[in-house]
Amino acid sequence: MKESFAQAISAAISEEMRRDDTVLVYGEDVAEMGGIFCATKGILEEFGPKRCISTPISEGAIVGSAIGAAMTGLRPCVELMYSDFQLVAFNELFHSCGKWRYLHGEDYKLPLVVRCAGGYSFGAGAEHSNIFECLFNHAPGLTIITPSNVYDAKGLLKAAIRSDNPVLFFEHKQLYKTKMEIPDEEYVLPIGKADIKREGGDVTILAVGLMVQKALEAAQKLAAEGISCEVVDPRTLLPFDKETAYQSISKTHRCVIVEESNLRGGLGAEWAAMIQEELFDELDAPIKRVASLDVPLPYNLGLEARAVPNPEKIAAAVKALF
Numbered sequence: 001m002k003e004s005f006a007q008a009i010s011a012a013i014s015e016e017m018r019r020d021d022t023v024l025v026y027g028e029d030v031a032e033m034g035g036i037f038c039a040t041k042g043i044l045e046e047f048g049p050k051r052c053i054s055t056p057i058s059e060g061a062i063v064g065s066a067i068g069a070a071m072t073g074l075r076p077c078v079e080l081m082y083s084d085f086q087l088v089a090f091n092e093l094f095h096s097c098g099k100w101r102y103l104h105g106e107d108y109k110l111p112l113v114v115r116c117a118g119g120y121s122f123g124a125g126a127e128h129s130n131i132f133e134c135l136f137n138h139a140p141g142l143t144i145i146t147p148s149n150v151y152d153a154k155g156l157l158k159a160a161i162r163s164d165n166p167v168l169f170f171e172h173k174q175l176y177k178t179k180m181e182i183p184d185e186e187y188v189l190p191i192g193k194a195d196i197k198r199e200g201g202d203v204t205i206l207a208v209g210l211m212v213q214k215a216l217e218a219a220q221k222l223a224a225e226g227i228s229c230e231v232v233d234p235r236t237l238l239p240f241d242k243e244t245a246y247q248s249i250s251k252t253h254r255c256v257i258v259e260e261s262n263l264r265g266g267l268g269a270e271w272a273a274m275i276q277e278e279l280f281d282e283l284d285a286p287i288k289r290v291a292s293l294d295v296p297l298p299y300n301l302g303l304e305a306r307a308v309p310n311p312e313k314i315a316a317a318v319k320a321l322f
Contacts, residue, residue: 001184006176008154009039009115013077015186016161017047020075023161026053027062027079027115036081037117037176037322059088063114067096070112070166077161083118083170084130097166098141109164113157119210119260119307121173126296129304133208133237134261137270143167143191144237150180152235155189163191166246172210172260194241196248200230203254203318206245207231208267211258211290211309218314227318237267245271246279253284254321258314263291288317 003011017023025043027035031054034041044052055062059080066076080086086093093114100110118131125235133146143165147153151172197212200220205217212233219229232248234240249255255275257268268289275287293307 002179002181003150003154004177004179005150005171006037006039006041008150008182009035009157009171010041010043012157013040013161014043014046016077016158019042022073023075023077024051024053024069025077025079026055028057028081029054030079035079037156037171037173039115039171039176040079049097052306057315059085059184060092063089063092064096066112066114067092067100067110070110071100071108073162075111077113077115080114080116081131082128083116084112085128086132086136088115091218093136093142093168094139098139100141101165102141103279110166111164113160113167113169115157115169117171117173117176119172119174120297123299123304124173125299129297131170131172131209132262133170134266137237137267140302141166142238145172145191145235146172146180146209146237147175147235148163148197148207148209148233149175150178151182152189152233154182155187156191156235158188159191161189165175170209174210182288189235192236192239192241194232194234194236194244196230196231196244197233200228200252202252203230203256203321204245204248204252205231205256205258205314205318206271207233207258208237211260213312214309214311215258217229218318221311222315222318227322229318240271240301242274242278246275249275249279250282253282255283256288256290256314256317256321258290258293258309260308262294263289264294266291285321288320290314290317
């Protein structure tokens with residue numbers, strides 16, 4: 001069956017709501033409108049207004065109430081319209097979500113999912129184009145998932161809803177309309193397991209979210225020049241699957257890390273430090289990072305394109321390793 005990314009999100013939520021009547025959905029415009037990106041379309045009609053609720057524009061209240069709901073036995077799957085406005089709920093996400101089980105012991109569960117759209121999208125400007133995976137990578141206790149395609153989005157969201165830990169689920173805006181054949185039968189993907197999207201032997205490209213697609217484009221072009229790239233998609237940023245990443249790097253002995261966050265203080269900086277501390281003897285060249293420039297993302301389309309990673313920048317970073 002061929003579905004779009006948005007349809008896969010809606011299907012995953014609907015399947016879990018049928019399976020477990022403690023699952024509910026709420027957030028800005030998720031009910032009648034079906035979400036600003038149509039990722040909750042059809043849920044209100046099937047499950048009614050008690051389990052699919054549109055809320056006021058108050059991210060702190062959305063996340064705070066979801067924490068309370070999770071504490072009392074429900075499994076909320078809430079939507080924040082844009083990743084940018086996770087900052088309005090930063091205290092709830094960083095302190096309350098991430099630290100609850102540490103503070104109260106493993107007997108306490110906090111099963112909630114916070115979905116949000118993020119990433120650059122053709123002139124959305126500096127306050128609607130962020131994707132804050134790297135920011136919350138610093139928050140102990142959170143699970144962070146960033147799918148790069150339709151298949152992963154559905155399987156990982158189902159796993160997130162079933163998890164007893166709080167999950168931040170990042171969805172790139174440019175992926176919502178992409179389509180892919182996925183199984184008709186139910187499937188759930190494991191949290192904390194990376195996926196090799198393309199096998200290769202010369203260099204490992206470790207890429208996140210939409211950047212996986214950019215890395216695959218770069219790998220295709222580089223193959224014509226005789227460079228074989230292995231593209232590794234972590235899928236889950238916390239917990240991070242070091243085993244798969246390290247096995248790939250131990251095979252290729254070179255690594256390029258690609259993310260959409262700003263270069264300074266990004267995921268790439270953390271992963272590069274970790275790889276060099278734990279896998280230094282396997283490296284034949286310094287690790288390269290490709291990320292967005294350290295500027296607020298411009299509204300102007302030409303400037304925006306210059307600020308973010310693209311296949312050409314990725315290919316240039318790969319070539320610099322030889």
